[in-house]
Amino acid sequence: MDTIINAFPYLMDGLQTTLYIFVVAIILGFIIGLIVALFRLSPFKILNFIALVFVNAIRGTPFIVQLFFIYFGLNTLEFISLDRVPAGIITVAINAGAYFSEIIRAGIQSIDKGQTEAARSLGFTGGQNMRFIVLPQAFRRMLPAITNQAIISLKDTSLLSIIGIADIMQRGQVQASATFDPLNVWLIVGIIYFVIIYLLSLLASYAERRFDIK
């Protein structure tokens, strides 16, 4: 009990860092995913190719390698100087972006061609069609898969403790060795992750109901 009471404020501090990194990275990741998805679906071969290389490079390598490449690797270049947190955010964003792009691409392709034809026949440009007709419908279909990826990315942030980011994971390590009570510390850390992810899935199912097509 003492362990819990003493460790808790310290862990909550780490949770703040975790959530900050997660929120910023997931938003950036979604933007990256959207751009890459539109590249994948573009009629320009060169854009398809760039998107394909990006997605395969990220999907084909472990998260930790990407993290080390960006934080340790890129920082050896003279013109790059990345702090831990920005490097962590960039890694999570790029990683999530690659997976998001596949989800978004599939979502866009799942929308009936007739929707685009109707919109274009009314004079919508390709961009307006995407924005007002296709994406809003595709987004609803993507929500479960996006939630899934967001949860995976949240858990991936725990790996950022390896480069010394003071997230909840790193705080847990400090507490576990300081208190000699790893059993209780990791139990608490686990519960905190669980609660956050549970809240996230509640939010997602609310959004699914809210945006459901009647």
Add this chain to the structure above:
Amino acid sequence: MSMITVKNLKKSFGDHEVLKDINAVIEEKEVVCVIGPSGSGKSTFLRCLNKLEDITAGEVVVHGHTITDPKVNINKVRQEVGMVFQHFNLFPHKTVLENITIAPMKVKGADKKAAVDKAMDLLEKVGLKDKAKSYPNQLSGGQKQRVAIARALAMDPKVLLFDEPTSALDPEVVGDVLAVMKQLAVEGMTMIVVTHEMGFAREVGDRVIFMDGGYIVEEDKPEALFGNPQHERTKSFLSKVL
């Protein structure tokens, strides 16, 4: 000036030539029904008129715009050419009212009040004023198609293209949709209707075009084409459907 002029139109999908050499003129306020067996190219022909299909060769002029000229802004021309689809293609994430107002607001920049007023008038015209707040999936097929017609009319088109508008409908609601189309014809709307409804073609059409194998085989006033077809293929088609 003719509403639509088509010269030597050809359309291929890969190696498959669907439209072989189409020449047609559609006058203002004319109602032209296009009939023919499936695979004859009639839907493809219609879809070339607003460039939903890329045109392989030939010239298409719509309301003075040469849409086969790559310099012509097709989005502008499409604002003048309404289209009604076999499967309605209403926007399921928008209410009936929003389905009708979205194009005038986003494409033409109409203000909301004007767009809504106009949409309500159009809904009244198609007999669905009470459905304004409904979503498309809450409507029957016949109601959906009438909303789709209202959606097309909201852009004040110069010509309306109908692509088998009643083919996906239950028989008992076909009449509701045809009644709306007939009313439009009476009001002087220029319409091109790809249809299997021979009764409608005969009663409402000013002219009937019979297509087969990627060609226009025969065209005439409905009473002449149905009463005294000139070509063997027309005769054999009509003998099967009438």
